[in-house]
Amino acid sequence: MTGELQLEPSADRNPTDSDPLLDSHHVDTSSSSASSSEIKNDDDIEANSLACCRICLECDGEDDDELISPCMCKGTQQFVHRSCLDHWRSVKEGFAFSHCTTCKAQFHLRIAEFEDNSWRKIKFRIFVARDVFLVFFAVQTVIALIGGIAYVMDKDGTFRNSFNDSWDRILSKHPIPFYYCIGALAFFVLLGFFGLILHCSSLNTSDPRMAGCQNCCYGWGILDCFPASMEACFALVIVFIVIFAILGIAYGFLATTMAIQRIWQRHYHILTKRELTQEYIVEDLHGCYAPPKLIPEHEERLKMLNLL
Known part of the structure; x- marks a missing residue:
């Protein structure tokens, strides 16, 4: 009929932002997935930004100085530079040579051959x-x-x-x-x-x-x-x-x-x-702590030196 309005089928229309009726399920799914990806990215960025040494409070060190996680500490206390930890082990009295002074966990010590340095x-x-x-x-x-x-x-x-x-x-x-x-x-x-x-x-x-x-x-x-x-x-x-x-x-x-x-x-x-820190190297546990095992001969030696 002339002058009669022809309605377009709803299936032929593409919903836009101006449409009052939108598929709620489609919008919620896309928005939730986008927000979850953003949260994950934010968490990754925050985790990377928090990976700093608990002794010198620096995130970057020398090229051969890595950040390790040697004990059960978490959060901002988890990571430490190997050089900072070895210096702390050499100057701190008591059992700091073989134990964390914060969580009291014993380090995993790897025995390496020490070369005498004049x-x-x-x-x-x-x-x-x-x-x-x-x-x-x-x-x-x-x-x-x-x-x-x-x-x-x-x-x-x-x-x-x-x-x-x-x-x-x-x-x-x-x-x-x-x-x-x-x-x-x-x-x-x-x-x-x-x-x-x-x-x-x-x-x-x-x-x-x-x-x-x-x-x-x-x-x-x-x-x-x-x-x-x-x-x-x-x-x-x-x-x-x-x-x-x-x-x-x-x-x-x-x-x-x-x-x-x-x-x-x-x-x-x-x-x-300091020489002993080069002989007994602390291993990086990557946040997964387990009870350490040490050779009885070296264990008796460290106990005799009051370092274990």
């Missing part, structure tokens, strides 16, 4: 010499500071020039050696005084025989020993200075010996553990 021994000697020099430099700084204080107190040189007629007039003509010797003498006197106090305080306080020593060290009995004349007091002060200086030299020699021994043992211990 450069490590050279570094060991360099580190020992460096620490000894730092201790020596600290002592010289204190002596120089005391000598500087003496120089400020004797600005006009009255005290220094008073030694012109005596046997030490050579030092009095040169201000720097003179005040350095004054600083060294004062340093050893103070070292002997405080060393004697610490020595007496470390003894058994309940022993009545130590009461006189402690009273003398803490200054309660010193004033009773002073005579009335100023000349005798001055002579007694000189005697105390000489005694404390001798004690200071003895305590200084003892402290220096103990410090060098402690420095040597510390660096030797670290050197040995």
Whole structure:
């Protein structure tokens, strides 16, 4: 009929975004699949971005320095650079050589043949010499500071020039050696005084025989020993200075010996553990932890070294 509207069949039409009636199942399926793929991609990107070392907090390292997962830690604590882990194993005391300090899981250790490296021994000697020099430099700084204080107190040189007629007039003509010797003498006197106090305080306080020593060290009995004349007091002060200086030299020699021994043992211990990290290599478990197995011979060796 003319003027009658002809309706197109619904099957011939292609639904577009402007159509009010759309196939809901088709839209939901496509949208859910698209969203799931986006979520997976986001998860992969997030996982890759979170793969960073838990010690240095860096995601990238050297070309031969890989990120490994050696224990049961998950999340941000899962990965660690092999070099960072080996350094931690060598400097940390206790069982950190063979166990994770976070989850307490034992590492899977692979035994490899270690090649002796002479450069490590050279570094060991360099580190020992460096620490000894730092201790020596600290002592010289204190002596120089005391000598500087003496120089400020004797600005006009009255005290220094008073030694012109005596046997030490050579030092009095040169201000720097003179005040350095004054600083060294004062340093050893103070070292002997405080060393004697610490020595007496470390003894058994309940022993009545130590009461006189402690009273003398803490200054309660010193004033009773002073005579009335100023000349005798001055002579007694000189005697105390000489005694404390001798004690200071003895305590200084003892402290220096103990410090060098402690420095040597510390660096030797670290050197040995660094060599052991090259012999006992931590395996990468890729997030799948299982109880480790170690050869009994090597297990006994690590236990003997208090590393397992």
